[in-house]
Amino acid sequence: MKHWLKNPYEGYLRKHDMREDSEITQIGPGTPGGEYLRRTWQPLALTEELKDLPLLVKIMGEELVLFRTTKGVIGLVEKHCSHRGASLEFGVASDVGIRCCYHGWHFAPDGTILETPNSPKNTNHKKFCHGAYPTKEFKGIIFTYMGPPDQLPDFPLLDTYQDYHNENSELVPYSLYYPCNWLQIAENTQDPVHSCFLHTSISGAQFDESWGVLPVIDWVKTPLGMMNVNVRRWNDNIWLRTTETILPNYNQAGAFWEQPNDEKAFQRVATTRFFRPIDDTHTCVMGWRYFNDVVDPDGKGDASAVGKDKMDAIGQIEDRDRESQQREPGDFEAIVSQGPVAIHERETWVETDRGVGMMRKLVKEGVQAVRDGKPFTSLPPDIPGVVSTYTQDSIVKRPPIDGLDDRKLIREYGKQYAQIILESAHINPAERRDYLQAQLDSLYIDSL
Numbered sequence: 081m082k083h084w085l086k087n088p089y090e091g092y093l094r095k096h097d098m099r100e101d102s103e104i105t106q107i108g109p110g111t112p113g114g115e116y117l118r119r120t121w122q123p124l125a126l127t128e129e130l131k132d133l134p135l136l137v138k139i140m141g142e143e144l145v146l147f148r149t150t151k152g153v154i155g156l157v158e159k160h161c162s163h164r165g166a167s168l169e170f171g172v173a174s175d176v177g178i179r180c181c182y183h184g185w186h187f188a189p190d191g192t193i194l195e196t197p198n199s200p201k202n203t204n205h206k207k208f209c210h211g212a213y214p215t216k217e218f219k220g221i222i223f224t225y226m227g228p229p230d231q232l233p234d235f236p237l238l239d240t241y242q243d244y245h246n247e248n249s250e251l252v253p254y255s256l257y258y259p260c261n262w263l264q265i266a267e268n269t270q271d272p273v274h275s276c277f278l279h280t281s282i283s284g285a286q287f288d289e290s291w292g293v294l295p296v297i298d299w300v301k302t303p304l305g306m307m308n309v310n311v312r313r314w315n316d317n318i319w320l321r322t323t324e325t326i327l328p329n330y331n332q333a334g335a336f337w338e339q340p341n342d343e344k345a346f347q348r349v350a351t352t353r354f355f356r357p358i359d360d361t362h363t364c365v366m367g368w369r370y371f372n373d374v375v376d377p378d379g380k381g382d383a384s385a386v387g388k389d390k391m392d393a394i395g396q397i398e399d400r401d402r403e404s405q406q407r408e409p410g411d412f413e414a415i416v417s418q419g420p421v422a423i424h425e426r427e428t429w430v431e432t433d434r435g436v437g438m439m440r441k442l443v444k445e446g447v448q449a450v451r452d453g454k455p456f457t458s459l460p461p462d463i464p465g466v467v468s469t470y471t472q473d474s475i476v477k478r479p480p481i482d483g484l485d486d487r488k489l490i491r492e493y494g495k496q497y498a499q500i501i502l503e504s505a506h507i508n509p510a511e512r513r514d515y516l517q518a519q520l521d522s523l524y525i526d527s528l
């Protein structure tokens with residue numbers, strides 16, 4: 081039952097015992113939400129963070145030690161030594177594993193106990209292993225899979241990781257710290273109307289003036305999760321932008337500084353990111369920024385400003401003093417100020433919050449499916465080895481038509497084009513853009 085205050089000056093009557101929706105916000109070991117996230121590969125650390133010393137990391141409520149053997153093999157093991165619990169953060173990497181600082185027990189990257197030198201004749205250690213998780217290093221980020229060993233999924237290769245039209249595209253990895261629950265950060269990506277306010281009218285144009293045009297928004301399911309279809313009128317052009325959620329906690333977004341002046345089709349992403357929980361109230365936003373002439377023709381991005389705790393856009397991390405945060409808030413300020421865990425019961429939804437509702441429903445369905453023993457079903461590769469994704473920007477010249485409600489008209493363009501994008505998933509990524517350009521060229525709507 082919604083708790084409303086009905087009259088002015090009724091702050092005193094506010095309920096103060098509203099609680100989080102723990103089924104989808106809590107991610108510790110053994111929780112339903114934690115089990116759900118443990119069915120997919122999750123980013124752990126940047127390659128640049130792992131040097132010769134072991135690295136203590138916290139992921140989904142578990143403290144682990146990441147290390148690299150002197151031969152270059154990465155290991156991710158439980159923090160506390162199987163002998164008597166000293167932290168392997170103080171261990172020493174060897175050519176085949178890591179050696180505990182306390183009594184020298186020696187562990188392989190997969191958790192095999194290689195030696196117990198304080199009791200050389202003891203062979204008991206051959207009967208058990210130290211806890212370990214598989215890892216995968218990919219384009220400057222080290223990933224892990226922390227779910228049931230017999231359900232190890234393929235590492236998902238998204239179609240955006242390779243730019244099929246631009247050899248000079250560069251993926252720059254980053255890692256940003258957010259002191260709040262992962263879900264509210266993910267929800268920001270299915271709430272595109274905030275770009276009109278937070279990123280334009282409230283804080284000044286943080287991206288481009290065109291972001292201030294109130295879009296027509298629809299949300300649709302994709303084979304990977306969902307996407308918003310965000311459509312704006314810009315003079316004679318219609319700007320068709322889609323932004324996707326790849327369940328459980330991945331997201332891709334298009335160009336940061338898009339200016340909808342030139343016609344184009346299926347321009348791909350400016351970032352792929354993962355809202356990877358540290359624990360219930362802290363999150364690492366990790367991923368890549370894409371640098372190329374297509375998503376950033378004016379060179380507004382700055383690859384040197386992207387990395388560990390840095391991002392080349394304002395308000396994406398806590399890197400400013402309080403006054404600056406208050407005068408020009410960005411995503412970081414808006415999202416973190418919702419609280420350590422946003423309380424859903426406290427919210428008052430309007431039409432544009434439908435995407436947030438849809439995301440929560442999808443996450444909840446996924447959590448419950450995993451809890452009920454069903455396999456995790458996101459990330460099907462449409463083409464062998466490659467996962468087709470749906471984030472893009474397209475711009476088409478279609479002037480308003482006399483006698484037709486223009487917002488209804490551009491909504492219809494969005495609806496039809498989104499369907500075409502969805503149906504193009506089976507097309508080889510090297511040919512998909514040309515296919516969609518041809519489809520868009522022939523898309524004319526003159527009646528509703």
Ligand code: FES
Pocket residue numbers: 161162163164165166180181182183184185
């Ligand atoms: S506590 Fe690690 S070897 Fe003894």
Ligand SMILES: [Fe+2]
Pocket residue numbers: 268274275279411
């Ligand atoms: Fe934003």
